């Protein structure tokens with residue numbers, strides 16, 4: 016599973032066989048430049064969803080319910096998810112949280128909305144959690160297992176775990192029948208997810224411990240922009256093969 020927010024990247028990942036594309040609310044950071052995921056809106060998520068859905072032929076497309084679009088009530092969760100599916104065209108939604116959201120997950124599943132649950136470090140709660148911190152250490156592991164089991168019983172089709180110790184992730188995975196997806200949760204989960212700009216090395220600055228950089232797109236893009244500018248200044252672009260003649 017990889018994130019995608021636009022049609023071309025979605026098409027490339029889909030053609031490469033990536034099984035699940037996540038229209039993550041990480042678009043708040045990676046696309047919009049907001050300093051957290053909290054400000055991103057339903058309308059923004061719908062725009063990204065439409066783009067990803069149009070680029071994907073085979074992948075399951077999952078969209079995050081953004082902060083503020085589902086917490087108030089199961090009814091609010093259903094109406095937001097319906098918008099993401101109807102207007103955005105996605106196949107499933109993801110929401111952050113544990114046992115408290117069991118009624119929300121039940122209502123979504125009853126309405127025909129496939130739900131992926133997201134537990135462990137949940138970025139929409141970063142202020143409540145005191146920042147980007149590993150969750151589920153020590154006694155907290157049992158809480159995560161109970162959360163995951165409750166979400167599975169409520170009908171979640173998969174459980175995503177972010178930034179938790181490998182041993183905790185293994186306990187959760189072993190306690191469930193549905194697949195698990197990890198990010199910063201070790202290798203015991205059924206699948207993995209990464210944010211594509213992290214995975215392809217597009218961002219500046221240091222990446223998180225759990226990121227593996229499979230490419231260095233930042234230097235590729237930056238080198239191309241520099242070469243283009245130099246060509247234009249030197250008059251070597253456009254060349255004859257880029258020009259239109261009279262006839």
Ligand code: KIV
Pocket residue numbers: 018037038039040041042079133175177198208209210
């Ligand atoms: O928004 C996102 O990209 C996510 C993944 C990192 C799990 O929720």
Ligand code: NA
Pocket residue numbers: 039040041079
């Ligand atoms: Na997210």
